[in-house]
Amino acid sequence: MTTVKPILLAEDNPRDAELALAAMEEHHIADKVIVCHDGAEVLDYLYCRGTFKNRECGNPVVVFLDLKMPKVDGIEVLRTIKNDASLKPIPVVMLTSSREERDLAQSYALGANAYVVKPVEFQQFISAVKELGVFWGVINEPPPEGS
């Protein structure tokens, strides 16, 4: 593996993004994180188009996906990923404020790999994001490229 595969964080709220990055920084995985601010951007990244036209192609190691995002919301992004054979192997972790049963059920039905409710308390938030980053970005073996 020549390049480290990135973590894709889809988060429309810049403060949440900053806090998440701050959390990951503690574990020195922040430099691998690419932040998208809405669903459309996530799809642009995954399909290497728009602002990401010139990026080196390849799937991220994991996608952290917020549910409520402008333009294209998290559920829509999730559906697109899981319906595309080349994107389907990417682990998708829903990272959201919603504890609603409806969102949980819908996410899992569409094939989400995990569902994490953002804790209000910063310490808990930090440890949650950190653990997620470490688990999916370091511990978990990603699917082989091209599968």
Added chain:
Amino acid sequence: MESATQDPPTTSSSAAPPVPEPIPPPAHSWPGTLRERTERFVSWVSLWSIEQRVLAGFGLVFLSIIVISIVSYRNTAVVVKNSRLDTSSHELVQLLGSIEEALIAAESGHRRYLVTGDESYLKAYRGLMEQMPEFSRYLQALASPSEQQQRITQLEQLIQQQLDIETDAINRRAMHGAEAVRHLALPGVAKRELDDIHRLIADLESSEQQSTRTRVLQSAGTTRGTIALLALGAVLQLVLLGSVYFLIHHDITSRRRVAAELRRQGELLQAANKELEAFSYSVSHDLRAPLRHIDGYAALLSKTAGESLNEKARRYLETISDSAKQMGQLIDDLLVFSRMGRQEMLHSTVNLNQLIRTVIHDLRLDLQGSSISWTIGSLPDVPGDPAMLRQVFMNLLSNAVKFTATRPKPLIEIGATRDTPGEVTVFVRDNGVGFDMQYVNKLFGVFQRLHRNDEFEGTGIGLANVRRIIHRHGGRTWADGAIDQGATFYLSLPLKRTSS
């Protein structure tokens, strides 16, 4: 003379009590003029409920129909009896005619015999002698009792006399020859008796005709009455049917109206529920983010500038964090509370003993270092939603743990009683700080707290949740206690499933 209808009828209706006057209004018992009585009756009736009035009306109509039926039955019985009497009367008249004819034939026959000695003339006489017992039996059978009977007996005696005289004359002719009876042959014997017999038979016949005429008149009157009564009965039945139709129609119409209203309300409620759902969804999403940011940036600030901050400034930052956390907790509790109200209930059977054990196990973190002595009685299985009931006991037990924390020897008792049939009462008793009974009504309200936050933590939603869940299960909640003497929380649960 008596008419036959005054005799008691021989049909079964004779057992019926005397026919009562139809429609006896209850107003009879009141004194005063008719107008006063009517007024009082009207005011009395106006006190009745609709059901009572309808019942009274139906009762009255029904009673009238029964009375009419009984009277009609008796009238018809009278007519039937009259017609039977007519028939026997007719037969009697015919019989009397036959007897008279036979007597005349016998008399003239015997006279010819007296003159000629020719036995063939005695044929009619002998025939009569043979038939006499038969005639006699018929007469007895057909005669009305009383006065006709008397005449019949008299008639029989006269006939017997006549026959005796004739027999005597015939015997004399046979023994002593024609000369001995010559003086008898021409004028005939027993002329007087024969005349009497004629008269008597005429009397009998006219009497029967008289009776028949009376009966015909009576039957005609009775039939007219019966027809009138039956017509009245038919009208009453029509009234009854009409009222029943009206009532049913009225009932159905109002039911339809109520159903439509209910449906409309249901739709409104559903819409309101949807709105509420959207609202709490948005709360759960949007309200939490800023709180997370407040707490997050406060933490980041204390991390980056912590060294250079003085004691006071660090305390301020801590307070900011604590407040944000508390509000986060409040929002979470509120969301749970609102979800409890609209969540679909699962219907299964919950083993309360097991549930309590699980809850105590879940509380083990809070219980570390405490020396609570638990008393857990035998608890029944109840129908209900396991997750919701778990929430109930989680709240009650964590409350008990919380409010006994300051006691040297904390005691918590859980038990069940069955005082009311069909339901079970579960209680959670502690020897904690208790509460003042004057605030008991506030205990189960949302955001109602009886302790300051620095005494005991809490958002004031736990017991509100308990009450809401138990209500959805069809049960009740209540509590008693006293300051510093512990508290007991009760909840009743139906042992049979009820819908929420």
